[in-house]
Amino acid sequence: MNEVDSGSGTPDAVEVAADAVRRLTAAILESRVRGVATPDVSEKISVLADRLEAVAAHPRECVTGKIGTHEGALQRSPVSGPKNPVAIPLRFEQCDDGSSLAHTEFPRQYQGPPGLVHGGVSGLVLDVAMAVANSAAGRAGVTAEMTLRYLRPTPLYTEVTVRGRHVRVEGRKTWSQGTLEVDGETTVVCDGLFITKELAL
Numbered sequence: 001m002n003e004v005d006s007g008s009g010t011p012d013a014v015e016v017a018a019d020a021v022r023r024l025t026a027a028i029l030e031s032r033v034r035g036v037a038t039p040d041v042s043e044k045i046s047v048l049a050d051r052l053e054a055v056a057a058h059p060r061e062c063v064t065g066k067i068g069t070h071e072g073a074l075q076r077s078p079v080s081g082p083k084n085p086v087a088i089p090l091r092f093e094q095c096d097d098g099s100s101l102a103h104t105e106f107p108r109q110y111q112g113p114p115g116l117v118h119g120g121v122s123g124l125v126l127d128v129a130m131a132v133a134n135s136a137a138g139r140a141g142v143t144a145e146m147t148l149r150y151l152r153p154t155p156l157y158t159e160v161t162v163r164g165r166h167v168r169v170e171g172r173k174t175w176s177q178g179t180l181e182v183d184g185e186t187t188v189v190c191d192g193l194f195i196t197k198e199l200a201l
């Protein structure tokens with residue numbers, strides 16, 4: 001089993017900052033924070049945001065490369081990216097049979113119904129799990145269709161196993177399947193159709 005490249009091993013300053021923002025996001029959502037989120041704390045956070053925004057490149061300058069191949073795609077991904085503060089982040093491994101595998105716990109910021117993972121977030125994660133398996137099979141492409149079946153609730157702060165596998169191909173079409181599992185039980189199944197396409201971004 002190989003870890004799919006989603007980080008350098010030793011976190012760099014951006015990864016450390018992204019992780020701190022992730023913790024901040026979860027903490028801001030906690031009701032207990034209301035008492036300490038004084039104007040002073042809020043102002044400090046806003047000052048930092050202003051400072052970084054002032055030196056950040058325009059978003060359009062950041063987008064480079066081709067889908068499935070460009071360096072850092074997984075590092076900046078909204079699912080697996082250690083450099084992306086909105087990412088969980090998930091560390092995918094590629095199994096010997098080509099499927100993708102990751103283990104995670106979803107924190108508060110991914111909540112849908114109380115205590116449960118938002119269904120759209122499950123879809124987001126499974127899209128990437130399938131895309132990683134497709135890329136490993138040399139079938140990078142874009143998502144054309146996803147059908148999600150929510151079989152059981154997926155709880156927050158509980159270990160969730162994420163799997164993606166490549167099912168079959170026909171011309172430019174690739175069918176794949178992804179699952180979320182908790183305690184060995186499948187909570188969400190996603191069937192996806194991907195169309196092979198190189199994106200010149």
Ligand SMILES: CCCCCCCCCCCCCCCC(=O)SCCNC(=O)CCNC(=O)[C@H](O)C(C)(C)COP(=O)(O)OP(=O)(O)OC[C@H]1O[C@@H](n2cnc3c(N)ncnc32)[C@H](O)[C@@H]1OP(=O)(O)O
Nearest residue numbers: 004068073127128131132135136142143144145171195197
């Ligand atoms: C070692 C491992 C390292 C891995 C390291 C890298 C990992 C890297 C991970 C990155 C993870 C990012 C994963 C994000 C994945 C997204 O989020 S992609 C973003 C969401 N998707 C999109 O934006 C797609 C938008 N749609 C489009 O661009 C176009 O509609 C499409 C899908 C490309 C199709 O357009 P097209 O190229 O003109 O193709 P077209 O000729 O219309 O159709 C081709 C065939 O597909 C069929 N088709 C097209 N659309 C559909 C549809 N919606 N439903 C059913 N059939 C369809 C057509 O009927 C046609 O079938 P045939 O006639 O050939 O039988």
